[in-house]
Amino acid sequence: ILADDMGLGKTAQVCSFLHALRKMCGAPGPHLVVCPVSTAGGWARELGRWCPLLRVVRYRGAQRCQLQRIVAGVFVVSPATLLQDKAFFLKRVWQVCIFDEAHALRGRTSAISELTPRIDAAFRVAVTGTPISVSPVEVWNIMRFLYPAFGRKLAAPSSGDASQEEHSQTAAILRSVMIRRTKESLELGLPPRIDHPPTLIEMDAEQLALYRAALAGAVADESTEGMSNVLMNLRRVCGHPWMFRIHGNRSANDAALTARERLRVARVPFEESVIVGSSAKMCHLDRLLLAKKQGGHRVLIFSNFTAQLDLIEAMCELRGHSFGRLDGNSLRAERELLMAKFNHAASRIFCLLVSTTAGGVGITLTGADTVVLYDSHFNPQMDRQAADRAHRLGQRRSVEVYRLCVANTIDERIVRMSTFRAGIGDRIVDGATSEASVQQQVIQDIRADARSSAVDQAALADGVEKLARLSARVPSAFEGTTAASSTCQVASACFGCGRADGHRLSCPGCNKWYHATCAEGRTSANAARWRCQRHKCCECGVAAQHEDVVFMCVQCPNSYCYDCLEEDYVSMEGSENGIDFPHLRSSYADMAVDGVPVRRNVFFLTCPQCGGAGQASESESESMHDSESGVDDSD
Template sequence: MGDHTTIDKLLSYRTREGTDELEILVKYKNLSYYHNAWLLQSEVEAHSANGRQRVRRFLEKPLWELHFSEDEIFNPNYLRIDRVIDEGEAHGIVYYLIKWRGQTYDAATWETSDIVQELDDETSPRLAEYHARRQLPDEKLKSYNVDRNVRPPPSAWKPAKESPVYKNDHTLRTYQLEGMNWLTFCWHRHQNSILADEMGLGKTVQSTAFLNNLFTQMNIRGPFLVITPLSTIGNWEREIREWTDMNVVTYHGGQMSRNLIVETEFYYRDVRGHVIPGIYKFDVVLTTYEMAMSGASQLRPIPWMACVLDEAHRLKNKSSKMGELLKSYHMDHRVLLTGTPLQNSLEELWALLNFLQADRFASEQAFKEVYGNLKTAQDVERLQALLQPLMLRRLKEDVEKSIPVKEETVIEVELTTLQKKWYRSILERNFSWLKQGGSKKQNVPNLINTMIELRKCCLHPFLLKGAEEQMLDEAGELTHQQHFQLLIDASGKMVLIDKLLTKLKAGGHKVLIFSQMTKCLDIIQDYLRGKAWGFERIDGNVRNELRQAAIERFSVPESESFVFLLCTRAGGVGINLTVADTVIIFDSDWNPQNDLQAQSRVHRIGQKKPVQIYRLITRNTYEREMFDRASMKLGLDRAVLQKLHAGGNHGAYASQMESSSKQPFNREEIEDLLKRGAYGAFMDDDDSKAFCEEDIDSILQRRTQTIK
């Protein structure tokens, strides 16, 4: 148990009311945020040998940088009980060990029963749940005392005609009920399966309903394992708790957290406190792919009755250590979830099937000999016939008529005069490499670097090293407002963003802006601050609990946040932002599937408004050429998928698109892109001037291409 002798964190500062003295909000080591206290600056400085230096550095930071949000000093979840995990007594006082919401188990603290009762949730009392979890139910004991390897025969399977009523009166949509029925059908047939519905159709809910069916109808009271990316783990936990009465434990954190989870959440204990072997207290363990590796010594010995792997394309790399390790887990039944099935090579498809059913798909070479030649309709149909029993794939437009339409508008943006100057400079600086052409393989890294520099220039010249400083030097003394205007005028895309967001703000819309580069998001963030518009942000550097808090702030009805900034790949998975109705793709991904996944954050179940996508492309540059080629690949991908959908719901094949983790173009393609995309940099500056002066309605009318 903690005490008030050691200060763990300094959280905020203010002037004490009625005095000139400064006071600091402190959190004590090994005590919860409930025990935070305001201390005088002199008291904090006296707490440790380096106290004065620590306080000085702390006070140099602005409050907006220190605080969790404009309204909260720290995450308010840190004062909400997530789980009560143990109890004890000292000096006649009962204490409970509390795991706080938004914090890992190693931050759990002992609190008196009075504090726990004060903070307990009246609608979902955590203390009562703790006492209930300690009792071993008869149903669970019976479930563990039968032969767990025996399943009912396939003939015993009967589809549910209508959705069961789940906890909190939740029900499945018609196609979700079909998905749950199909998953249970596969389970009866001892057939591991892939649920490959398009993003946004509720694969999490269907999988949760499937596990709950095993739990309630088949009396298999776990243990179940769900492995998911970190970004979706919070959503999974909420869905399982919202829809079912299964006891779900999130296995995540450092070694100390994981040990405490095993100690307090894994086993029942008898009256003497001894572990009751062979029966697990949890029903579902929810963890990440990384934790499944780090915690293998604790998770691998457990005989999992069913395992669900979300975003299963993580397993597509046949040489992945993660895939090999997970194969060594005992999983009686496996369900893979992916919204982008088979988007890459046949080798990756084989890796998925090998994980799903290793005895049937043991040889990659044999698989490629039979299915590797996809040149005719017969070849495709042969692969479809293989996949149909293993995979269920539905598209939004086929099954969910209530989702409003989505319209994508490609807006052609001009390079500004400043951008053309820097674009020409990059091309001229690398002219010798381009002139040498494709005869030297060692030129490829230089060509790729040139591509990256040109891409940055198309987004905003400030992304180029030294560009902002040089522009400011050339502009001379600037006021704050003039500097802000330069940030806009330096980039055609920022000129467009300024006009477009002003129009959207006036129309009461909420907007997501996606970019590949965090530094590009920094520039847009500076712009939003300059306009005094509320915004949230998620990129790869934002911790999981802060991500969820940002989503909740953006989504509440009274939210003043107008824009949500997201890094395409960090914010593209498992995030629901249907409160927005507009998406701006500031720069396109080389793999168009990633942009589609980003759009699905808005265009999904729960969306009430038509969704408008704006994709910004710089005209007559290499970016335009790159986008056209990626679009051709996506068109081929869709054509193949649609052909297969016409043949049946349970099979799908996607074109062999280049993996986003690989270089998407070869040397000749890179050279061609650079040379053809150089055209815009040498055009007359009148086009740039006209674009900057044009109003937004004229731009949307004259410079766009609409894709339904």
């Protein structure tokens, strides 16, 4: 188990290890790296940097037939794709199998925990900065991956509270198999991280009435499911009461809408009195952001709720803050582009809104020097991971961490219990004590509060009524409206050869037409589903799926996936506003004429062959090609 603190270069260490195997032992692979989608791009870059002799393969299901012929190199795959194409990975013999963010194996009966011990590998490495999040059982689940034969005979600790003996056994196991360095034990020249005490915020009378109304549900329904709903409702009231309206009006196409459109669907007024004034936390965050902006700082804001991120995004629009957003709906390439943009020295993006679960693990966001934990996670290690997105190698400024907490509410109880449990991993290594579940302890406290609280019944009834109005589903603001019709014109010439004569074959995806000789893959059998060559990468040949981002040239049919895109295109050098990439854009001059809508997964550029950004680097690499030496598997 490689368990260095977050931000100490665990990825670089593993890459150097694979390079040493290739250079010193003649082991070209195949190796397997299983990592979250958000870190896959980072792994590919680090492997290319530290393992120049190894071929790096970003595995996607659509490539399965092509990749079966590759016998060496490093395969990078997400857990979801591993489960989807498990037959491909189980029939291979791997030299090294690496599982990044191995705390994801904490569920003993989860599909990924059952699959990974079956992978045939000569050597295994589990990479995690938090080998224990909440229970010693997690260490034993990682052990099942590292030592499958031993794991089959393993009697793991119970899933409940662990005994002192089980804690001692876990500590002994960790000392035998874990390599761990902490930031405090190394002299890295890393600027300090300043963790401010939780900021206790008082609610106003109206928000307090809503909280008491939600708390009354703990008396009405004490079942496990009922208490889980009560906990969620209490957390929503503490964060922002209008989260009830947004959550209650979710729809299937929410991912395709902007935050402002989602607020419009839920009929949330786009006004300062509602977006900011309805929540004590938002008022405090508003003042904090203004102070940080005046001081020249840049901010990461973490929340566990996407509805809360919608409201914070609306506040940023109202205040004129430049911002980006990274959550579970972000496409892989969108994540990579946003991180490259935010971390660049020339970036002027003031704040980045991040979902704790989707963006709090395994990514680098050193462009910020301030971290705001808007709400706390039940798992204390998730908040630790989130704060360390900014405080890691590459950071040149001191990092300040703020935790917002509403006083005398569930917020304060979660913070108190999480703080109590935050060091459980270290304590187990040193000989720890048994802990109770944070969520179960909070539920017990909430029940006690609900029984003992004495409130004005009239005020309680008023709060219940307001809560019901906020939670009600409302008619969509888009009901009864029709999409505006647009007049589009068919292109005057073939987009492949530029000639205007001949029979036309139109692509329904981008409204371009081609001659039959210029249209790759067009046959009578696939005519209805045909898309032109702009919808697949001209370098690797992979067709763009709905979850992929494609980069289309505006002057020729060339298109690229993110993995094949020249680095010059994702550089902020030359950006006029410090917010947008100078060589990428989401639209082009004749887009309205072509009748093509703006899509979040399509960007436009001028490719190197047409004189775009990558032309210089391409010519330089060609001139150096003859003088370079290497091995076959480095292609």
